[in-house]
Amino acid sequence: xxxxxxxxxxxxxxxxxxxxxxxxxxxxxxxxxxxxxxxxxxxxxxxxxxxxxxxxxxxxxxxxxxxxxxxxxxxxxxxxxxxxxxxxxxxxxxxxxxxxxxxxxxxxxxxxxxxxxxxxxxxxxxxxxxxxxxxxxxxxxxxxxxxxxxxxxxxxxxxxxxxxxxxxxxxxxxxxxxxxxxxxxxxxxxxxxxxxxxxxxxxxxxxxxxxxxxxxxxxxxxxxxxxxxxxxxxxxxxxxxxxxxxxxxxxxxxxxxxxxxxxxxxxxxxxxxxxxxxxxxxxxxxxxxxxxxxxxxxxxxxxxxxxxxxxxxxxxxxxxxxxxxxxxxxxxxxxxxxxxxxxxxxxxxxxxxxxxxxxx
Numbered sequence: 001x002x003x004x005x006x007x008x009x010x011x012x013x014x015x016x017x018x019x020x021x022x023x024x025x026x027x028x029x030x031x032x033x034x035x036x037x038x039x040x041x042x043x044x045x046x047x048x049x050x051x052x053x054x055x056x057x058x059x060x061x062x063x064x065x066x067x068x069x070x071x072x073x074x075x076x077x078x079x080x081x082x083x084x085x086x087x088x089x090x091x092x093x094x095x096x097x098x099x100x101x102x103x104x105x106x107x108x109x110x111x112x113x114x115x116x117x118x119x120x121x122x123x124x125x126x127x128x129x130x131x132x133x134x135x136x137x138x139x140x141x142x143x144x145x146x147x148x149x150x151x152x153x154x155x156x157x158x159x160x161x162x163x164x165x166x167x168x169x170x171x172x173x174x175x176x177x178x179x180x181x182x183x184x185x186x187x188x189x190x191x192x193x194x195x196x197x198x199x200x201x202x203x204x205x206x207x208x209x210x211x212x213x214x215x216x217x218x219x220x221x222x223x224x225x226x227x228x229x230x231x232x233x234x235x236x237x238x239x240x241x242x243x244x245x246x247x248x249x250x251x252x253x254x255x256x257x258x259x260x261x262x263x264x265x266x267x268x269x270x271x272x273x274x275x276x277x278x279x280x281x282x283x284x285x286x287x288x289x290x291x292x293x294x295x296x297x298x299x300x301x302x303x304x305x306x307x308x309x310x311x312x313x314x315x316x317x318x319x320x321x322x323x324x325x326x327x328x329x330x331x332x333x334x335x336x337x338x339x340x341x342x343x344x345x346x347x348x349x350x351x352x353x354x355x356x357x358x359x360x
Contacts, residue, residue, distance in 0.1 A: 005354050008107050009052045009099060016042065016049040037213035044110045048102040051095050058092040104176065104351045108285075111175035113211040115152070115278040119164040121184070123202020128161025130187045130312075131204040133335060135165050138181070140337025147171030152271045153259045166259075166275060168211065175210050177339075180346040182208045183309030190315070199315060203308075211274065212281040219277060225249045226269070231260035246272045255279045324349045 019042040028034050065085035072078035103109060118134050120127040142149045148170040155163040169178060186203045194200065228243040245260030246268040257279065259272040311320045317331045319342070326345045328334065334342065 005100070005103050008103055009048070011107055012045055012103075012110065013049050013052055016045040019045070034214055040112070041213045041216075044112050048099065048110060051098050051102070055092060055095045055099060058088050058095070062088050062092070100351050100354065104347055104354065105179055108179075108210040109173075109176040111210045112172060113168065113170045114175040114178055115166065115168050115209040115211055115275055116178065116181070117164065117166045117207045117209070118162065119205050119207075120162065121203035121205055123187075123200065125157060125159050125161060126187075126191045126200055127202040127204055128157045128163055129159060129191075130185075130202055131162045131165065132160065133187075134185060134204055134206065135162060135167070137335050137337060137339070138167075138169075138178075141339045142169055142171070144337050145171065147174055150271075151261050152275055153261050168274065175208070177343045177347075178208045179210075180343060181206045181309075183307050186308055186311045188311065188313045188315070209278040209282045210285075211278045214277075217277040217281050219273065219280075223251060224276065225251070228265065231263075244268060248272045248276050250276060250280060253280060253283055255283065321346070 019038050022028050023035065023038050023042060028038060062085055065081045065088065068081035069078050069085070072081060116138065118131050118138075120131040123130065139149055141147075150168045150170075152166040152168055154165040157163060184203055184205050186201060188199055188201050190197055191200050225248070227247040227249070229245045229247065230243055231245040244263055244265045245258065246265060247256065247258040248269075249256050255276060257272050257276045259268040259275070262268045262271065309321060309323055311318075311322070312331055312335070313320070314331065316329070318327060318329050319331045319334050320327045321342060324345055326342065328341060330338075330341075
């Protein structure tokens, strides 16, 4: 990731123009899947590209006005140039605020699809139940904002929790908003199995991965190994007797993905390939970030999954996000799916950190 918003915008505009060119490429036009993927990503970048081009045009006009002021032959000519420059700067400031909204969250903020992985951490059965609660929270939030949700794979426990669950989301601003959920989540509450009313602490981790388009991660059959096996449920009982579950191993990176949620082997393979591409893309992102470790240092959008980002205290009906010192005493509403107050606080913090990068 580059160091400033201007760099990120230049990268996104370059990607938009690259997609424009590719959509007239005969090879892409002949491949329906590639054409569809390119068109979808092109559409997601269209507003940003249009506004950034307008921003650049106004910046050029402002520089022309500055030259006119410096070279003005009389006071009237200079006053006219200064008035025009003031008007252009005000208009450019409005566009800048729009661009901030498009850009906050990093170079992948325009993504309309993402993969989420929720895993139970320390805390045994209670951690698995907490992982289920997080899944339900995100699912309800998706319903409220109009996102599409699909379960890719799940490992359930006998008590109804999840050791891990993997799902995808699709919709406007989906990656921009959900990427802030990456990290360690801690819960403090009295478990259903606790007979003496003691508060227990357990944890789960969330990872949110941008889902790339097919034109960005082009996987070939020889790049990975397919293993087929029988799907299983809690307690090791077979869900079916056929080898419908799929495990993929990517040779270059060693990444392993499995999907068994569907009864159809073909559907599980399609899901597994989507997740594999997302993980390969994420690995490339992490490698690039490692090369530029100082870039945007400290921003909450960095997605560091080793840190504890949030505490859910049920006895106090309190949620605390430790990255921005945000405390809300309406945990019941948030767990019910109303994540907007949390997401808005995180985005506003990120936006404030970036605000000084744009204007010359």
